[in-house]
Structures are given as structure tokens and as C-alpha cells.
Amino acid sequence: MSAAVTRYNSASNVSASGQEAVDSLLHGKFWSSDGAPRKPLELTYSFVSPEYEHVTTHWQEGLALDPSFITDGLRSSIAGIFKQIEDFTRLSFTEKKGGGEPGRILIGASKTMDEAALLDAAAYAEFPDTNDIAGSVWFNPWYNTVRTDGSPGSQLHLTAMHEIGHTLGLKHTHDESEIDKDNFPVTQEYDSVAYSVMSYKPMIGGEDTGGFKSTPLTYMLNDMAALQYLYGKNMTTRTGDNRYDFAGKTYVYETIWDAGGNDTVSWSGRDTSANIDLTPGTLSFFGGVDTKSDPAAWDKDSGILGIAYDTHIENAEGGNGHDILRGNDGNNLLQGGRGNDLLEGRGGADHLTGGAGADVFVWRDIAHSGPETAERDTVHDFSPADHDRLDFSALDANTGMQGHQALTFSDQTPRPFSLWYKSDDTGLTVFADTSGDTREDFSVRLNGVTTLSAENLILDTARVTAIPPDNPVREDTIPHNEGVEGAVYKSNFATGPVTITLGMNEPTPVLVNGVQVAEIIDYNHLAGGAFDDHLTGNDLNNIFRSSGGHDTIDGQGGCDYMDYGEEQGHIVVTLADGGQSSVVRVNGTDKDTLKNIEAIIGGDGDDRITGNDGNNILLGNAGNDILKGGAGDDALHGGDGDDHLDGGPGNDFLAGGAGKDTVSYASYTDSLDVKLRGETWGTVSIGTGEKDYLHSIEIFVAGSGDDKLRVEQLTSTLSGGAGADTFSYNGSSTSGTIIGGWHQILDFNAAEGDRIDLSHLSQGLLVNHFSNTGPARNAIWAEPLGKDLFLRIEATGDDTPDFSILLQNTSSLSASDFTFS
Structure with missing residues (x-):
């Protein structure tokens, strides 16, 4: 080990910030040179290549390294993740190569992670600390059997961001904090990857974890806030006038960090609706989705955009749908485009253009558009002929009275607790009095309009109408993302035998009794119905679930799983070699016929599962199981019960689980x-x-x-x-x-x-x-x-x-x- 290289080993305790978005992610320690957070800091990282294998296995005995998992493409993707963190924090990262002592953050793949996870965990990481192995990331090759480059938008890229978050001091959203064990699992409001890549949940309010079909391209709002609390903010990133134009993007799931300039978020030209909120620390939505939408239902015109805390975007542009554009406390330029849009400038002197369609312009606070010209909002294309309306229903006409009082319209005559207008050669100005002295407490400028009537106004909340939705998200069409294994497609609706042959990046017909009843894209997990179904996989990793009939399953390429986890009986199967078929028996009766299946997940009974000459993954689950791997490099996990494991020839991984387990x-x-x-x-x-x-x-x-x-x-x-x-x-x-x-x-x-x-x-x-x-x-x-x-x-x-x-x-x-x- 080279004495010339000193590994950065100082980790310090961190105190709570008092903000749930931040504290719900803090594990308790962070990397620091002197214990003070938010200072510039350089960290090194290394990939576990052959030059670092000896020192790594010396530090942590029992590691079975798999250097082939870290492809050149995955290295590049992980370097991009570090660059992304540099953009919004004061951290800098340098890759350490050439042997000797590796970098502080060590990244590798091990078939023997700390837990006998096998299929249960994609990766594992260590938090900041002073020991040698702290700050390490270990991918699980048993879980990620297909070697991919982990490009942005893939499940592996999300996994890498998640684990690197751990190495920098972020915990899971649902876990207790070392800082305060009682107060900082996150509330349900923030428990979604839409807010943090440290969450296990794809959508807000959902009980399901995993099964991500759409994954963030970047760290999200709360991740950025927590890492900036630990490591400071990079105030040199994107300080010019930047345009974030999503018109040409096929995939939107990211958060913007922008340190300055006059900037624009644009959905211009898209046919679906945008719901853009320029308030720092909020999410914007495209294509009718929101935080409660299942990302598996998104299409290419859908997505989520976060605007980071302390990021101030000045301008927003809608598309051709029915858009909602909301500003922030700055001077905003909001342009709706086509469609029936809702525009709300909020604080500052805002400029609002609805575009074609019946648009609604909204004010919720008299402070959002003051009486003086310099603080007044301007609507540039208000058109009574197009049924545009001004919504003042949220304004309280008399702040001195209890409850909400609606404004009354007094035409061009100023009156207490009312709204009126004054015309000139280029337009008119709307004024409101909320103090009862007939003075102007609020105003809005309308260019190009000289008259106004009550029909153009919404003054009472009873008259507020919702903007009609457009282009509802299709629930049976899912975009392809590299490395993503989608949610299970269940056929329990079927009234007869189901036939599915999965395609690659193309629609797959679902046949019932030989008649097409649906079309799916990139579902890699299939479950049959109550009849004798025929389910065929593709070259990805497929999972097939046991169902009611005598099914015929062909995994085709990839590492394919047959899941009998819900079976209560005794399962007996010996996987056949060379594309031959094998029969699964449950409680002594023939159940399914399997072909090209590499992995079996047992049920609750005393199962007898035997592999073939390939590399098999056999999971016993509950019961006293007998698992035999055969030839090949196999992974056997007994689960609950007193299990008997025999790996056979090859380099095998044998985990007993709970119970009194035997290896022979x-x-x-x-x-x-x-x-x-x-x-x-x-x-x-x-x-x-x-x-x-x-x-x-x-x-x-x-x-x-x-x-x-x-x-x-x-x-x-x-x-x-x-x-x-x-x-x-x-x-x-x-x-x-x-x-x-x-x-x-x-x-x-x-x-x-x-x-x-x-x-x-x-x-x-x-x-x-x-x-x-x-x-x-x-x-x-x-x-x-x-x-x-x-x-x-x-x-x-x-x-x-x-x-x-x-x-x-x-x-x-x-x-x-x-x-x-």
C-alpha cells in the first residue's frame, strides 16, 4: 500500500436543520475536514478493479468481487452522477486510479454483500465513518444479472444515485435518523422518489415499493436540499440566462439547480398539459400526471420537474394543452400558449400572456399585484371575445371582518370593498379596495382592452370552474427504459387461456382464447390467470408468477425467474438443460411446464428444487427445503425453516437464512x-x-x-x-x-x-x-x-x-x- 497516498478519513456528526425536507434524509454523519458543514471539500473515488482487489478483500473478509459488473458505460454514468452533485454542492470528486490505496468512495460489485440478499437488494452502501470500508458502494450481481451501462432513466442509474447518496450521509426516507430517532422518518407527503431518490416508493401515498417504471434522471428536491445542508451550495452553476426547454425531450423526471440569471422553463409545442410552478422547492407536472400518479402509466409526453430550493426561475411557457402556470415572488413572464390555460403570477410585477383559448388569470393575495405601476401585474392579451376571465375570488374584500367577503364589481366607479377599472388609450387598469377607504390596495393592468364587464370576472368562489383535462394518460402503454423491470402484468381478468409473447421495445398483444384483448409495452413480469396459459419472455430478465392453471412458461433469453411464493404446497422441480422442458409438481400433482428458466422462488411448503448445468438462483422461502444447484455458479437461499443446501460443482453462494440449515x-x-x-x-x-x-x-x-x-x-x-x-x-x-x-x-x-x-x-x-x-x-x-x-x-x-x-x-x-x- 502506497504511503504517499492518504485516504480521506474524517467523518463528523451533523445536527438537525429544523426542516423536515432535510432532516428526514440525514443519517447523522458527513465527510468533513474540521467538523464544520457546507465548506468546499474534495473527495476521491475508485472502482474496484484488479489493482484494488487485494486491499479491498483485506478490509472486508468474505467479499466475492465481480469486476466484470462495472462496465465502461457504468463507470461513465457514475462519473456523471458525481458531476451532477458537484453542480449543486461545494463537493468536488476525483477518480483515484493506479493501485495503492483506493479513493474514499469505493465502488464495486460483490456477490456476498453484508446480507444474504440475492434477489432482495440491488446494492448496498456504507455511510460516512472513519473505518476503511465506510463510503463504499456494492452492487449485487445476483439482482442485476444483465450487465448494463446504467444510463440516466434506468433502474441501475437510480440505484447508483441512491447508494452514492448513502455514502454522502443520506438515509432512507422511511428510516429513523441517528440524530433524532423519534422525529425523522419522513411524512407521507414526501415519501416518493419524486421528492427523493432515497425513497422506496414510486408515488406519493402508495403502499407499494419498488417496481419503478419511470425513474428520476437527477437527484430530486429533498436530496439536493439535504446534500446542500451538509456540503454547501454551488453558486457558480448556470448563472447566465438559461432556457430549460422540454419540447424535444422524450423523458422528463428531474430537478433543476440554477444559481442565477433570467431563466425559462418551457413546454412549448407539446400537445399535453403542463402544470408549472416556479416556486423554489416545488414540483411541476407534465401530461396530466402528479405525485399520486403511477409512473408506470406515463407516456413520452408526461413527466415531473422539480425546481430546487433557492433556485429562482423567472419565466414559464405552456404548450398546446390546458396549462397551469404559477409564478414565484419574483417578476415572472408567464405565457400559456394554446389551450384553456390558468396563469397565476403571485408575488412581483408579473407579465402574463394567455395565448389562444379561454384563459383564466388568478390572484389570491392583494400583495401579489400592488397599486403602484412598479409592482403591478400586466396581462398582455386579455380577450373577452375568447372568454378569458380574471379570477379575484380568493381576494378578501374586507380584511377587517371575520370570514371571507367577496369583492363586488362597481364598473368604473371607485367604491369601498369593491373592484373597478380605469381606461386609457392603450388598455385599462383594474383596481380593488379592501380597506373600506376607496383607495387602491390592489391593481392589474390589461393591455389592449378598454372595457370590462362582470361576465369577464370571477369574484365569488361559487363561480370558480375547473380547467378541463386533456389527453388522459394511457394506462396500458409504457415507454421503454434500459434496465427497468416493470410492474407485473396480471391476467386474472381472463375468461379463458391467456397467450403472451413479450416483444423487445415493441407492443405485445395479449390474447384470451386466441383473441387480442389488450396491448402492452415492456412489461417484463407476467402472471397468468385461472386457465392453462402460455407465457413467453424475451431476452431481458423476466419474472413469471404462479397462477391458477397448468401453465406453459418459456423464459427465452436473460436470467428468468419462476415465482411460486404464493403457493402453499410442496413444490418439486428439476430444471432441464439446453432449452428442454421440465415439469413442476405441487403436492404431487403436475402444475406447470417450464423452459429456459434459470431461477426458482419456492413457496411455503417443504420444497425440493434442483438446478441445471447453468448458473441458477434457487430460493426456498418458508418450509424445510432441499435446494441443489447442480453445475454452474449458483446462488441458493434457504429462507425460513431448516433447509439443506448443496451447491454442486462451480463457485456457489449458499445462504441458509433463518432456521437450522445444513450444507453438504x-x-x-x-x-x-x-x-x-x-x-x-x-x-x-x-x-x-x-x-x-x-x-x-x-x-x-x-x-x-x-x-x-x-x-x-x-x-x-x-x-x-x-x-x-x-x-x-x-x-x-x-x-x-x-x-x-x-x-x-x-x-x-x-x-x-x-x-x-x-x-x-x-x-x-x-x-x-x-x-x-x-x-x-x-x-x-x-x-x-x-x-x-x-x-x-x-x-x-x-x-x-x-x-x-x-x-x-x-x-x-x-x-x-x-x-x-
């Missing part, structure tokens, strides 16, 4: 080098070739070689099989890895050369002899228990046994059967 290598003749590490990934090295990874395994069965079985967990049951086996127990007084534990050896045989190794105890643990006379300090002694021996180990020097080993069918031992520390 009984058929192996090569020597095994085993580490059992409980809920941290351990390893099995097989001869000089294969290497498997283990998680949450309580029972280990070895083969006939001379095996070394090392235990670093609280309980274990070991079978060494034939050969000279070594049973090694590792731990320390501080980690407590084995202290208080209870272990078993099923077949200890001193005549074959078996040994118990206590030489690797460390940090305050010491066993230096075998006691024939019973309990002794720093010793091991045996107590008969029927046909077995119960070994007691005292390693801390206090005459109290610290852990125990039961040797089954063993009558005697001697000091030569042990290796001492």
Missing part, C-alpha cells in the same frame, strides 16, 4: 478449507479450484478429504467425514464470536488423525493444556455424557467455562488430540 459436501474427495462465520460470509475452498461462499449455516457436512473446518460463530454442528480433519474454533474476548456458544462434532475420530485446534484464539483468550482432573484455568476438560463426551473450554482465566463442544460417540480423549495456543 459429503460426496467430495478433495480437501476442504472451511470458514463458518455466521451472518457474515464465510468460504469453502475446494482443493486448488472451486471456492464457495457460506452465510448463516449451522450444520456443515464435509467429504472424505483431509479437511480444515474453522468455526467463527456461536453454534455449529460439524461432520468431518473420512480423512484427517481439523476442527478449529476461532474467536476473541472482545468479539465474542464463540464465547457462550455450544458446538457439536458428529464423527470425531482420533485414529484417522482428527484434531481440535484452539491455537487461533486471540485477544484475551488462551487455552494451553488438557486437564484430566476436571475444571482448570485456561484449559479444556471432558465430562462423559452417555455415549458422548462434553468438552468444556475455559479461555478467559476466570475458572468459568466459556464455551462447549459435544463429541458424539466418543469415549475418551488425550492432550495429543488438541492443538493449543
Whole structure:
């Protein structure tokens, strides 16, 4: 490790801001040189390439790295994410290459993340801290089986933004904060990726998590606010007069940070409606969607735009639909375009142009358009002939009285608590008195109009009418986004057999009894109905859900899953090789026929699931399951229950889950080098070739070689099989890895050369002899228990046994059967 490179290691505690949008995202620490937030700071980052593999696995034992996952395109996309953060904060990022010590933020892919997630987590990241592995991001190749570049708009790009957010100190919106554990899970109002990429929910108010069909291109409103609270604001970004024109964009889901200038947001030329709000810290919506809309229903003319807190956009342009344009406290220029539009300038001296159509101009506060020329709003194209109207219904005519009093129209005669106008050669000015002194408290200028009537006004809330919607969002048409696996398409409506053959980036017909009843685009998750359905996937990763009939499923390309998670019976299946078919049986009865399926998700029963010669993912779920991987590099996860896992040939990943789980290598003749590490990934090295990874395994069965079985967990049951086996127990007084534990050896045989190794105890643990006379300090002694021996180990020097080993069918031992520390 190069001494010339110093890794940035200082993380400081952060205090709450008092703003929910910010505090709901703060985990508790941030990177800092002196503990003070919002200062310029340079951070380095590195990708886990071969030059950094050794130091990374040294820092975190048990990592199974997959460098091939980090494609050149993904590197470029992640660099773009860092550049995006530089745009709105005072952080700067530099990639560290060339070996030695890697950058502060370490980005890689590991098939052994901290949890045995397999399909449950796309990635994992560490918060800022002072340890070596803090600030690291680990993608899960089991979850992201298709290698993509993570381009903006894809699920992988959202995942990368989310995890990098963690590395900088942002938590999930729904999690407690280390700052205040009671107050800062976010309220439902903000719990959506529309406000923060740290949320799990695609839409406001929804209970569903995941299933994102549309994903943000940038960090969103609350993300920017929280990161700026930690790392300051970049006030040099886009200080000129910028035009944010979405007319040519096919995808809008982003937040703008703009530090200055006279700027414009435009939906000009689009045929769908825009709902644009220029207030800093708000969302704008296009195409009739809002925060409660399912993003899966968006089409190319829909989307969400955030305007960051402290970003001031001056101008907005609508399109050809029925638009809603709202300004902010500055001097705004709002132009509606075609359609029946609603324009509201709010504070400042605003200029409003409705364009063609019957437009409504709205004022909700007398302070929004003052009586003097310099603070007065101007409407440039008010047209009674086009049925334009001025909406003053929210103005209180008499602020001195309780309740809301509507203004009355007094034509051209000033009267108390009324509204009147004065004409001139170029137009007219509308005035209002709300104090009862007939003085002008409010005014609006209308250019090109010389007369006004009551029909042109809305003075009473009873006369307020809604703008009619246009172009409702199509619920069965979904745009394609690279890497996104969409929501499940369910066929439970069908009155007969369903046939679906998924296309690639093109409409797919849904047939019922051979007749087309619907058309879908890019649904990669399918569920049949009550009949015998035929469901065929495409070259992406597809998930098929078990349904009522005897279905025929063909996954085609990609890594495809068959999900029996809702089945209550016993599932038995052996996946066939080479595109051949296999039959799934449930409770002894034929259920489905599968072809080109690589992954099986079991149900609640005692399942028997066997893979093929490919790389399989087998999940047992509840029940006492038997999972066998076969050849290939497989991932097996038992789930709840007492499961039995056998990876077979290949480099396998075997996770037991809850229950008392068994891994068997009984058929192996090569020597095994085993580490059992409980809920941290351990390893099995097989001869000089294969290497498997283990998680949450309580029972280990070895083969006939001379095996070394090392235990670093609280309980274990070991079978060494034939050969000279070594049973090694590792731990320390501080980690407590084995202290208080209870272990078993099923077949200890001193005549074959078996040994118990206590030489690797460390940090305050010491066993230096075998006691024939019973309990002794720093010793091991045996107590008969029927046909077995119960070994007691005292390693801390206090005459109290610290852990125990039961040797089954063993009558005697001697000091030569042990290796001492």
C-alpha cells in the first residue's frame, strides 16, 4: 500500500436543520475536514478493479468481487452522477486510479454483500465513518444479472444515485435518523422518489415499493436540499440566462439547480398539459400526471420537474394543452400558449400572456399585484371575445371582518370593498379596495382592452370552474427504459387461456382464447390467470408468477425467474438443460411446464428444487427445503425453516437464512478449507479450484478429504467425514464470536488423525493444556455424557467455562488430540 497516498478519513456528526425536507434524509454523519458543514471539500473515488482487489478483500473478509459488473458505460454514468452533485454542492470528486490505496468512495460489485440478499437488494452502501470500508458502494450481481451501462432513466442509474447518496450521509426516507430517532422518518407527503431518490416508493401515498417504471434522471428536491445542508451550495452553476426547454425531450423526471440569471422553463409545442410552478422547492407536472400518479402509466409526453430550493426561475411557457402556470415572488413572464390555460403570477410585477383559448388569470393575495405601476401585474392579451376571465375570488374584500367577503364589481366607479377599472388609450387598469377607504390596495393592468364587464370576472368562489383535462394518460402503454423491470402484468381478468409473447421495445398483444384483448409495452413480469396459459419472455430478465392453471412458461433469453411464493404446497422441480422442458409438481400433482428458466422462488411448503448445468438462483422461502444447484455458479437461499443446501460443482453462494440449515459436501474427495462465520460470509475452498461462499449455516457436512473446518460463530454442528480433519474454533474476548456458544462434532475420530485446534484464539483468550482432573484455568476438560463426551473450554482465566463442544460417540480423549495456543 502506497504511503504517499492518504485516504480521506474524517467523518463528523451533523445536527438537525429544523426542516423536515432535510432532516428526514440525514443519517447523522458527513465527510468533513474540521467538523464544520457546507465548506468546499474534495473527495476521491475508485472502482474496484484488479489493482484494488487485494486491499479491498483485506478490509472486508468474505467479499466475492465481480469486476466484470462495472462496465465502461457504468463507470461513465457514475462519473456523471458525481458531476451532477458537484453542480449543486461545494463537493468536488476525483477518480483515484493506479493501485495503492483506493479513493474514499469505493465502488464495486460483490456477490456476498453484508446480507444474504440475492434477489432482495440491488446494492448496498456504507455511510460516512472513519473505518476503511465506510463510503463504499456494492452492487449485487445476483439482482442485476444483465450487465448494463446504467444510463440516466434506468433502474441501475437510480440505484447508483441512491447508494452514492448513502455514502454522502443520506438515509432512507422511511428510516429513523441517528440524530433524532423519534422525529425523522419522513411524512407521507414526501415519501416518493419524486421528492427523493432515497425513497422506496414510486408515488406519493402508495403502499407499494419498488417496481419503478419511470425513474428520476437527477437527484430530486429533498436530496439536493439535504446534500446542500451538509456540503454547501454551488453558486457558480448556470448563472447566465438559461432556457430549460422540454419540447424535444422524450423523458422528463428531474430537478433543476440554477444559481442565477433570467431563466425559462418551457413546454412549448407539446400537445399535453403542463402544470408549472416556479416556486423554489416545488414540483411541476407534465401530461396530466402528479405525485399520486403511477409512473408506470406515463407516456413520452408526461413527466415531473422539480425546481430546487433557492433556485429562482423567472419565466414559464405552456404548450398546446390546458396549462397551469404559477409564478414565484419574483417578476415572472408567464405565457400559456394554446389551450384553456390558468396563469397565476403571485408575488412581483408579473407579465402574463394567455395565448389562444379561454384563459383564466388568478390572484389570491392583494400583495401579489400592488397599486403602484412598479409592482403591478400586466396581462398582455386579455380577450373577452375568447372568454378569458380574471379570477379575484380568493381576494378578501374586507380584511377587517371575520370570514371571507367577496369583492363586488362597481364598473368604473371607485367604491369601498369593491373592484373597478380605469381606461386609457392603450388598455385599462383594474383596481380593488379592501380597506373600506376607496383607495387602491390592489391593481392589474390589461393591455389592449378598454372595457370590462362582470361576465369577464370571477369574484365569488361559487363561480370558480375547473380547467378541463386533456389527453388522459394511457394506462396500458409504457415507454421503454434500459434496465427497468416493470410492474407485473396480471391476467386474472381472463375468461379463458391467456397467450403472451413479450416483444423487445415493441407492443405485445395479449390474447384470451386466441383473441387480442389488450396491448402492452415492456412489461417484463407476467402472471397468468385461472386457465392453462402460455407465457413467453424475451431476452431481458423476466419474472413469471404462479397462477391458477397448468401453465406453459418459456423464459427465452436473460436470467428468468419462476415465482411460486404464493403457493402453499410442496413444490418439486428439476430444471432441464439446453432449452428442454421440465415439469413442476405441487403436492404431487403436475402444475406447470417450464423452459429456459434459470431461477426458482419456492413457496411455503417443504420444497425440493434442483438446478441445471447453468448458473441458477434457487430460493426456498418458508418450509424445510432441499435446494441443489447442480453445475454452474449458483446462488441458493434457504429462507425460513431448516433447509439443506448443496451447491454442486462451480463457485456457489449458499445462504441458509433463518432456521437450522445444513450444507453438504459429503460426496467430495478433495480437501476442504472451511470458514463458518455466521451472518457474515464465510468460504469453502475446494482443493486448488472451486471456492464457495457460506452465510448463516449451522450444520456443515464435509467429504472424505483431509479437511480444515474453522468455526467463527456461536453454534455449529460439524461432520468431518473420512480423512484427517481439523476442527478449529476461532474467536476473541472482545468479539465474542464463540464465547457462550455450544458446538457439536458428529464423527470425531482420533485414529484417522482428527484434531481440535484452539491455537487461533486471540485477544484475551488462551487455552494451553488438557486437564484430566476436571475444571482448570485456561484449559479444556471432558465430562462423559452417555455415549458422548462434553468438552468444556475455559479461555478467559476466570475458572468459568466459556464455551462447549459435544463429541458424539466418543469415549475418551488425550492432550495429543488438541492443538493449543
